[in-house]
Amino acid sequence: MSHLVIVESPAKAKTIEKYLGKDYSVVASVGHIRDLPKSKLGVDIENGFEPQYENKKEKSSLIKELKKDAKESDIVYLATDPDREGEAISWHLAHVLGIKPDAPVRVTFSEITKSGIEAGMSHPRTLDMDLINAQQARRILDRIVGYKLSPFLWKKVRRGLSAGRVQSVAVRIIVDREQEIESFKPQEYWSIDAKLLSSSSKRAFPAKLIEVGGEKFRPTTGEETDKVLEKLQGGEFVITNIKNSTRKKTPAPPFTTSTLQQEASRKLSFNARRTMKAAQELYEGVEVPDMGAVGIITYMRTDSLRISDEARTAAAQMIEQTYGKEYVPAKPRVYKAKSNVQDAHEAIRPTIMTLTPDKVKSALTSDQYKLYKLVWERFMASQMENAVLDTQAVDIACGDCLFKANGYNVKFDGFTKLYEESKDSDEEEGGALPKLTVGEKLRVKEISGNQHFTQPPARYTEASLIKALEENGIGRPSTYAPTIATILERHYVEREGKQLIPTSLGIVITELMKGHFERIVDAKFTAQMETELDRIESGDANWVSVLENFYSGFDKMLVKAEKDMEGKRVKIPDEPTDVICEKCGKPMVIKIGPYGKFLGCSGFPECKFTKRIVNETGGNCPKCGAKMLAKKSKKGKPFFGCENYKDCNFMTWDTPIPDICPQCGSTMFKKVGKAGQVYCAKEGCGYVRPEEEAGK
Helix, strand or coil: CCEEEEECCHHHHHHHHHHHCCCEEEEECCCCCEECCCCCCCEECCCCCEECCEECHHHHHHHHHHHHHHHCCCEEEECCCCCHHHHHHHHHHHHHHCCCCCCCCECCCCCCCHHHHHHHHCCCECCCHHHHHHHHHHHHHHHHHHHHHHHHHHHHCCCCCCCCHHHHHHHHHHHHHHHHHHHCCCCEEEEEEEEEECCCCCCCEEEEEEEECCEECCCCCHHHHHHHHHHHCCCCEEEEEEEEEEEEECCCCCECHHHHHHHHHHHHCCCHHHHHHHHHHHHHCEEECCCEEECCECCCCCCCCCCCHHHHHHHHHHHHHHHCHHHCCCCCCCCCCCCCCCCCCCCECECCCCCCHHHHHHHCCHHHHHHHHHHHHHHHHHCCCCEEEEEEEEEEEECCEEEEEEEEEEEECHHHHCCCCCCCCCCCCCCCCCCCCCCCEEEEEEEEEEEEECCCCCCCEHHHHHHHHHHCCCCCCCCHHHHHHHHHHCCCEEEECCEEEECHHHHHHHHHHHHHCCCCCCHHHHHHHHHHHHHHHCCCCCHHHHHHHHHHHHHHHHHHHHHHCCCCCCCCCCEEEEEECCCCCCEEEEEEECCEEEEEECCCCCCCCEECCCEEEEEECCCCCCEEEEEECCCCCEEEEECCCCCCCCEECCEEEEEECCCCCCEEEECCCCCCCEEECCCCCCCECCHHHHHC
16 A cells, blocks of 8 residues: 655655655645635635635645645545644645545654654544644634734834734833833942951952841942941951751753743854754754664654653663763652643653764754754753752851851752753852851951942843743744744844844834734733633634634724824834935934835935945955945844945955954954954965964
């Protein structure tokens, strides 16, 4: 018998075909082959929100091939990804290929390995209509919001704008944070910090003043601080108490989609889209030496922390062999996820524990290797023993003033031997203290009053935004990366370093939405809609009823907004600059268009002169001598190129620096990466600054 297996990705097809053998042909649909039409709403709201799907024009030849392959096969299996989207793709394939809805043709693979594929193929099932209806409901919700709200924005703000259900909430979160930062009023406060010396060590250790006269010390002025500093002058510092204790540090759980994206952002500086691209490739299969094509991580769209018993046992064996028995916990670790997670898949983990990052490095691209190393180390660490710290809290008196010093020693490194989770903010911990005894008198190396100001909340990064979306129940694992990519592409938000900053366009649209479509940009309402979609998936809610309930309120908001805004338009504020218009002499302003920011004359519409925004680096092109400009690729990655880009093709990812090459006088460049080697890029020169000088 001949068997046809249809998956989504050509890479996945290649890997699976290797394991299934000659009686199986595996082909790829390359995503959806059927969808709502591009040019119209495509949803019959009056008749039960009936979607009007049509075959994708660009897939016509592929559909023809799939029909031919299906007709020539005895059995067709639909093996798209094991989530809502994958179920819907299989449903559309079944419709186009004429497969009966109740035919047991659906197979799923949680991992693309021999055992994972065998397990999936041995349990074919019928299509899950609850999963499909949940995906349909989301698609229709997003289509209604986009197609109904976008024309409103065209009329009231500018043509070409678009609104999205989840994206609008994400932009609001960023805008609200920016407004919080702008309205923040710093509060002054002071601290008194000492560096003290013990007779047992030449190294000073820090201590902080926490009490004066039995009251907490919280000065808000320099005068208050100076009075206490005067009291301390010439005083005797004596250790009054030492508290020794033991603290355990537990490892972070294995990755979910959200935590993988957050950690890849912090540790690797990957954006969410880049992370998911590499993760998809690792899941679908890579060519491993002596093994062939194999998927080396489990399915990467998951919010579950569940781990199979087999994986836990294999990890324990690997840990014992590599690090020793003492690194294996006496009781296997089980992590509990939040109550609202979808538990269809395991957490993200390596499929083969013995495939260490070093073993597969030669088979992977740079991004694949970095991400696989992160996944492998995080998972292994999650199954390792706690780290144990001996902590010490020391009280030091000087008259009626009480100082506190804290320190720790690592008693057992445990999981930290392999991996530690990064944090969004720096959390300082004291290091080891010298040997100290109660009653010991300490010498003062330095004592000072230090002025501080309270800081506003930090701007969101991709990592902290994903965390906020997840904590607020907005979106699901598969939506975080496309949501962030969309708000950046629409120029509602821009990236500055790692920070996400709202543009004037993003602020204007958010304020308009808050004024007239509060529920659409309300985090709680959006989270409630996610809960409703989950209820559809579990069979506890009817998808048409959910859409009806949403639309009745949304339609009323839209009608009211049209009435309230009749004859009104909202202007996007321009950003003033000191650049002068070359045509009329008036100042130019920064405007935001469909393709991003540009300079336009403030005399518009009388003067329509515009020009690109260029960021000069101060360096010169090593090829032609013209100015070097800071630019961004289509994906937002910064690079540097010659201003004469039409005639000179010089570009580099490395940063131009003010230093001049001592050999030829050309601009020097600093290489990307931690080493940051400084070199001359002029052809034929070849000068590289010695490492010790570059370090200075």
